[in-house]
Amino acid sequence: VLDGEQKHLVASARFAVLFSFGVLAGAGGDWCRDAAAEAVDFLWNAHRDSAHGGYFWILRGDEPVDRRKQSYGHAFVVLAGAMAHRAGIAGAKPLLEDAADIAERHFFRGEDLALNTASEDFAEITGYRGQNPNMHFCEAFIAAYEATGDQAYLDRAYRIADALARRIATRIG
Secondary structure (H helix, E strand, O other): OOOOOEEEHHHHHHHHHHHHHHHHHOOOOHHHHHHHHHHHHHHHHHHEOOOOOOEOOEEEOOEEEEOOEEHHHHHHHHHHHHHHHHOOOOOHHHHHHHHHHHHHHHHHOOOOOOOOEEOOOOOOEOOOOOHHHHHHHHHHHHHHHHHHOOHHHHHHHHHHHHHHHHHHHHHOO
């Protein structure tokens, strides 16, 4: 449903990703770069929870209305930071590093697969580790590796892929 006031974390992050692709493709002159920078800034200044860390799921305008933290959305913030950093967008590397740190500390918690949903302060978190957010985290961490060359990002992507495609898949049946 189109709602001009509601801002969903995934959509906000996808704007940064798509406009960064535009920059990398040489499309659109300065407007793609400006739009990517605006999207990165919006993620950092509106979606980011400066009190507890992480990124709010849904905003109305620039105010959080759904304060849960969803690993699915955080995967897209990692991807946004990675693609924008690769495109040379100011502020993208801190976004990438922050989102990746939140993911490791609060969603992965030393495991190979991320948990799905957390409360605003991460005190309550679901025990479910679903395939969909982990698939998107795998993609995001590969992009983070490509943008930075940091082996830790590629190692994280490998652990996710190995868990989903080999270890869990071979236990079924």
